[in-house]
Amino acid sequence: MGEVSREEKKAQFRRDLLDISHLNIPTYCEKCKGVMVFKGVGEYKCEDCGHLEYDDYGKCRNYIEKNPGATTAQVSAGTGVSQKAIRQMLKDQRLEISATSHAFLKCEICGASIRYGRYCKECETKYHRELEDAARTHKPHANMSGFSAEIHKGEEGAKRFKRDW
Numbered sequence: 584m585g586e587v588s589r590e591e592k593k594a595q596f597r598r599d600l601l602d603i604s605h606l607n608i609p610t611y612c613e614k615c616k617g618v619m620v621f622k623g624v625g626e627y628k629c630e631d632c633g634h635l636e637y638d639d640y641g642k643c644r645n646y647i648e649k650n651p652g653a654t655t656a657q658v659s660a661g662t663g664v665s666q667k668a669i670r671q672m673l674k675d676q677r678l679e680i681s682a683t684s685h686a687f688l689k690c691e692i693c694g695a696s697i698r699y700g701r702y703c704k705e706c707e708t709k710y711h712r713e714l715e716d717a718a719r720t721h722k723p724h725a726n727m728s729g730f731s732a733e734i735h736k737g738e739e740g741a742k743r744f745k746r747d748w
């Protein structure tokens with residue numbers, strides 16, 4: 584196998600640590616097939632038409648904000664997210680159903696202080712930017728402005744983030 588730079592290794596480590604693929608992240612806009620860009624706390628906005636969507640975490644958070652004190656079963660019924668997935672989010676401390684505060688939490692990637700969850704917003708956003716780059720590369724419909732697909736082509740794009748073409 585080829586040489587993997589330390590930077591690439593670090594990036595891979597961050598991706599493995601921050602594997603949130605089980606949250607049903609919206610990749611493409613259901614209206615226009617544009618790339619959905621992460622806005623924070625489970626919210627995504629289509630970069631082409633501005634349509635908003637939420638991943639499972641965003642759905643549950645919104646529901647709990649409107650229905651404080653809801654049980655896992657109620658959150659599941661209200662959002663369509665499975666109870667198993669909700670329990671996983673609780674375990675990951677992504678969701679707080681009870682009002683217990685988590686003082687002294689630190690981002691598992693960079694060590695910054697955080698109020699909830701396992702990662703700071705910066706690390707999570709960085710991860711999403713990589714997913715969005717990959718989504719642009721593999722965009723299924725050719726409604727893009729020509730050349731951008733060419734720049735990123737080849738080498739199973741999602742896994743490569745080399746910039747030295």
Ligand SMILES: [Zn+2]
Nearest residue numbers: 612615629632
């Ligand atoms: Zn759209």
Ligand SMILES: [Zn+2]
Nearest residue numbers: 690693703706
């Ligand atoms: Zn961080």
